Amino acid sequence: MHPRPKLFHGKFRLGNISPGNKHSLRPFSSDNNPLPIVTELISNQHWRSLKTHLLDANATTLLQQLLDSRIDPCLTLRYYKWSEEEFNLSHSLEHSCMLLHSLANSKEYSKMRSFLYGFVKNENHISVSSIFHAISISGDSFCAGSIIADMLILTYVNHMRSHLGFEAFKRAGDYGFKLxxxxxxPLLSALVKNEKVEHMEYVYKEMIRRRIEVNVISFxxxxxxxxxxxxxxxxxxVVLDMKAxxxxxxxxxxxxxxxxYCKKGRIGKMYKADAILKEMIASEVRPNEITFNILIDGFCKDENLSAAMKVFGEMQTQGLKPTVVTYNSLINTLCLEGKLDEAFCMLDExxxxxxxxxxxxxxALINGYCKKGKMKEATNLFDDAxxxxxxxxxxxxxxxxxxxxxxxxMEDAFALRESMVDRGIFPNVSTYNCLIAGLCREGNIAVVRKLINEMQNKGLKVDFVTYNILVGALCKDGQSRKAARLLDExxxxxxxxxxxxxxxxxDGYCREENLRAxxxxxxxxxxxxxxxxxxxxNVLIKGLCKKGKLKDANGLLNEMLEKGLVPNRTTYEIVKEEMVDKGFVPDIEGHLYNISGS
DNA sequence: TTAGGGTTAG
Incomplete structure (x- = not known):
């Protein structure tokens, strides 16, 4: 592809002289109007004859004349494409936008879409601001300008350029185009997918402010x-906004x-999820399979399998058939809890x-076997799949x-990595993280370095899990100060x-008995x-207890409760072993018995 | 153009 020339400022100028045509620059004259003939030639795709005609003009001048005339913009588009190809040139951005304006006025939307793709597909794309400038000066229909801006945003989004889509959304606001x-x-959705939720919030607020039509999908x-x-x-x-x-x-x-709520909610999240379900039913919105799947998975992740099973039963009472997703949530939880027999029963069902x-x-099932170290069975299941x-x-x-x-x-692990590549499945960051963690466990830092280099050579970026593994490895090795430097990195x-x-x-600092750090x-x-x-x-309480600072540990326990955090089984074990068994009665003792009994 | 399930780090 050839980079397009920068936007021509001011009046159109004669440029882009076609190769092999250097001796003649005379445009078609108005008294000897060749447009009907040219139109005919383009329409019949008689390109060779058109080229002969063009000896008297240049490619850009003819484009200008076609754009100025009232001919079908689809023909102008046809000529535009042919001339770029034939003469190895790029028409100006202003001409491109003039063409887009006439296509918009003729409601040739699908042609506009593929034309706009040309603006987006190159790596060294044209800047969003120059496109908007060109749109605004190359036509006077506000409506057509709005359609072009709208389609441009969609084109960016559809071709994984949501950051440019976002920029175009802002520009459209500056020029007052109606989107x-x-x-x-789709822009909102792409911003969510790319984890640009702050940008998404901006677009949402602007949609309301600019009075852009919003529908249930937007909300x-x-x-x-x-x-x-x-x-x-x-x-x-936002749900209240939509009702308003x-x-x-x-x-x-x-x-x-x-x-x-199931995924990100904190204390009592399932209670809250259940409350929304009740509100939903009260509003006469019928829960579907997905509603139940979400609740079942929520209870599963909340380590409340019995509640999940209850919802599973309720789903069927309501006449809804469990789906593959429903069973997968339950099978996965059973596997993670080590209840493989029950998981296979569920599979049979x-x-x-x-x-x-x-x-x-x-x-999920393979993971169940893996977690029990039953590699033979896991491999058999893999072959079965x-x-x-x-x-x-x-x-x-x-x-x-x-x-x-x-x-x-480790050898088997590396061998599997080879065989996945043979199958056309490529290792990702997680694959490397598993291997790096394994090597760290062995203390094989030299190979870890090699793997990290290899990742980078393959264009894979280390992520926060990689760092967490390395931080953990250094801490275990008594090098917590060095680990702290990784956080800065x-x-x-x-x-x-x-x-x-x-x-x-x-935890590293606590092991080194450096409680202050x-x-x-x-x-x-x-x-x-x-x-x-x-x-x-838990980490800090344990650290303080080990140093005999039971009162301070007790203080932290209270702080934890005041913050609404619920102590878990590990908390209980630490407090029992390090405090109660050593004759110290923590303030939360009663509370702890509740946990131990649960 | 909108909602649900599986891997890696404490």
Whole structure:
């Protein structure tokens, strides 16, 4: 492809002289109007004859004349494409936009779409601002300009350029072009997918401010974006907004909100999810299979299998048939709890009801075997899946690779990595993370370095999990100070340390009995508005107890409760072994017996 | 153009 010339400012100028035509620049004269003949030639695709005619003019001048005339813009488009190809030239952005204006006026939308793709597909694309400038000066129909802007945004979004789509959305506002849901909804959705929720919020607010038409899909997408980043209160506010706009929440709105609470909600999240379900039913929106699947999976992830099974029963009472997804959630949970027999019973039930297990089902079961270290059975299941015509995915391989690493069979792990490539499945960051973690366990730092280099050569970026593994490895090796420096490195490359990162580092300091440093990490977390979780407290309480600082540990226990965090089984074990058994009675003793009994 | 399930780090 040839880079297009920059936009011509001011009046159109004669440029782009076609090769082999250097001696003659005379345009077609008005008294000897060749347009009817030229139109005829283009229409019949008599390109050779047209080329002969062009000896008297240049390609750009003819384009200008076609654009100035009232001829069918589709013919002008045909000529535009042919002349670019034939004379190895790029028409100006202004001419391109003039053509887009006439295509828009003739409602030739599909032709506009493919034409606009030309603006987007090149890596060295034309800047959004110059396109908008060209749109505004190359036609006087505000309506056509709006359509072009709208389609341009959609083109960016459809070709994975949502950042440019977002920029174009802002520009469209500057020029006052009126956009539609046809482009704004896909833009909202793309911004959510690319985790640009703040940009999504901006687009949403602007849609309302600019009085762009919004529909139930716009609201649902916004609710989904907010749920994904845990802004659940804001998501609920958007549901109120939509009602205020006279748009009633539908089953997707409610499912999204319930799913948001199931995944990101904190204490009592399932209670809240259940409350939304009740509100949904009260609003006469009927829950569907997906509603039940979300709830079942929510209870499963909340380690409440009995509640999940109850919802599973309720689903069937309501006359809804469980789907593959329903069974997969339950099978996965049973596998993670080590209840493989029950998982296989569930599989039988699933098959018995006419459902075919898919790769997710197999991945869950393979993982079940892997977690028990039953590699032979896991491999057999893998072969079984392949025989059934189910193609393994990168997750299937990662599951097996991780299991081999965890039982110290590094050679088998690396061999599997080779065989996945043979199958055309390429290792991803997680594959490398599993291998790196395995090598770290063995203390084989030299190979870890080699793997990280290899990843980078393959264009794979290390992620926060990679760093967390490395932080953990250094901490275990008594090099917590060095691990702390990795956190700075993470921030430098744009990765945000998460709870695991901080908790791992804190644990390292506690092992080194450097409690001051460990408590400083907690302060650092709080400064970053990353609120300590149960694991944070468990690590610190254990560290303080080991140093005999039982009163301080007790203080932290109280702080944890005041913050509404629920102590878990590990908390109980620490407190029992380190405090109660040593004759110290913590303030939360009664509370702890409740947990131990649960 | 909107909602659900499977792998890796504490």
């Amino acid at each position: 539609s849901v046809m482009s704004c909804n 649902n997408t916004v609710v989904n974006g907010l749920c994904k980043v845990g802004k659940l209160n804001k998501a609920s506010d 706009w006279g748009i009633l929440p539908d089953v997707i709105t409610y499912n999204t909100l319930i799913g948001g 699933m098959v018995g009801s006419g459902l075919k297990p898919n790769v997710v089902t197999y991945n 392949v025989r059934q015509g189910i193609s393994p995915t990168v997750i299937t391989y990662n599951t097996l690779i991780d299991a081999y690493c965890k039982c110290g069979r 993470m921030v430098k490359i744009g990765l945000r340390p998460n709870h695991v990162t901080y908790n791992t580092l804190m 460990a408590l400083n990490v907690k302060t650092q977390m709080e400064k970053e508005r990353m609120w300590p979780n149960v694991v944070t407290y």
